[in-house]
Amino acid sequence: MRIAIIGFPGCGKSTVFQALSGTEPKAQEMSIATVKVPDERVDQLSEIYQPKKTIHAAVEFVDFQSGAGLQREQGDMGQGFQAAIRQAHALLHVIDAFSVPELADDAVREAVETVDTELTLADMVQCEKRIERLHKEGVKTGPAKKELDLLTEVNDWLAAGKTLRTHAELASHPDLGSYAFLSAKPVITVVNTAEEQPHWAADALPEALRAQREGDWGCFVPLCAQVESEIAELSLAEAREFLVDYGIDAPARERVIRTGYQLLGLISFFTVGEDEVRAWTIRRDIGAREAAAAVHSDISRGFIRAEVCDTPSTLECGSFEEAKKLHKVRLEGRDYVVLDGDIISFRHNT
Numbered sequence: 001m002r003i004a005i006i007g008f009p010g011c012g013k014s015t016v017f018q019a020l021s022g023t024e025p026k027a028q029e030m031s032i033a034t035v036k037v038p039d040e041r042v043d044q045l046s047e048i049y050q051p052k053k054t055i056h057a058a059v060e061f062v063d064f065q066s067g068a069g070l071q072r073e074q075g076d077m078g079q080g081f082q083a084a085i086r087q088a089h090a091l092l093h094v095i096d097a098f099s100v101p102e103l104a105d106d107a108v109r110e111a112v113e114t115v116d117t118e119l120t121l122a123d124m125v126q127c128e129k130r131i132e133r134l135h136k137e138g139v140k141t142g143p144a145k146k147e148l149d150l151l152t153e154v155n156d157w158l159a160a161g162k163t164l165r166t167h168a169e170l171a172s173h174p175d176l177g178s179y180a181f182l183s184a185k186p187v188i189t190v191v192n193t194a195e196e197q198p199h200w201a202a203d204a205l206p207e208a209l210r211a212q213r214e215g216d217w218g219c220f221v222p223l224c225a226q227v228e229s230e231i232a233e234l235s236l237a238e239a240r241e242f243l244v245d246y247g248i249d250a251p252a253r254e255r256v257i258r259t260g261y262q263l264l265g266l267i268s269f270f271t272v273g274e275d276e277v278r279a280w281t282i283r284r285d286i287g288a289r290e291a292a293a294a295v296h297s298d299i300s301r302g303f304i305r306a307e308v309c310d311t312p313s314t315l316e317c318g319s320f321e322e323a324k325k326l327h328k329v330r331l332e333g334r335d336y337v338v339l340d341g342d343i344i345s346f347r348h349n350t
Ligand SMILES: Nc1nc2c(ncn2[C@@H]2O[C@H](COP(=O)(O)OP(=O)(O)OP(=O)(O)O)[C@@H](O)[C@H]2O)c(=O)[nH]1
Pocket: 007, 008, 009, 010, 011, 012, 013, 014, 015, 016, 064, 065, 066, 098, 192, 193, 194, 195, 223, 224, 225, 226, 227
């Protein structure tokens, strides 16, 4: 999963990047940090197996330097920046609420409206270009006509000033996937608060504005980047102490990644053994055979059965092998919907 950090110049993007990754962005246009997805189930399984390798799932965060990213003026989003955020699965929009603590809600309103307009306009430009081309080609029938109709629907929605993420059907339409529309991407809105008000809540925002950023496609996450970037440098034990002092339940990294998984509909399953204990990230609601492809396409192709046990039972039994002896491991077919925390051993032909 790749998450692109966007926002006005000086809103605290790089500080958030530091809070999430524990590393400073490099002095270049674009910095990428790969961050281990915290998951204590992986740690617990690793403790049992003492494997040669323990591999957590990973998330990539991308930070852009000022000139390369969004500007306050409209229509200023560079092509390179657009192309880069198009490749992200989700956007993380940082909003400066720390320099104007008493006007935090106004700052959020302005930033959400401006940035959503910007994303919408970029999608419209892309959409109109394609529509124009299809008209020029004089398409009347077939798949091209279907595409034209679909894009016209998209364009009408955007022209009404609405983001695609608020239109679930269009946002996830399989025929539109290749466009990677920016306003269709799930967005985590990080409200970068001042030290003295870490518990900003979206409650006071007007309903219409909240609807733009809250729901199946979005979520507000208040955090004080300054404090959290310092916490990110501490050891886990020290960090916990600080968090308690500030009344924060989990480090920014955990809160943001958890939110990202939720918004993107992602879950983890695990494979275990003496060589390796490993977490795999998949979309929720997919079958065992499709999930096997995360491990290897050959395993998916040659799929016979999945041996499945949940993590708590496995831990209770002491290992997957013990769980098998105690008849806690189930045999599932290709269409079994994999659940978060399943431990799976795939039987396959190669
Ligand atoms: N008080 C306070 N200052 C902050 C906070 N977050 C960021 N800052 C400060 O704001 C300034 C800008 O932060 P950056 O993280 O560099 O912002 P940026 O969005 O990466 O800036 P550009 O890359 O130049 O667009 C720095 O001096 C930070 O120390 C915060 O939560 N509280």
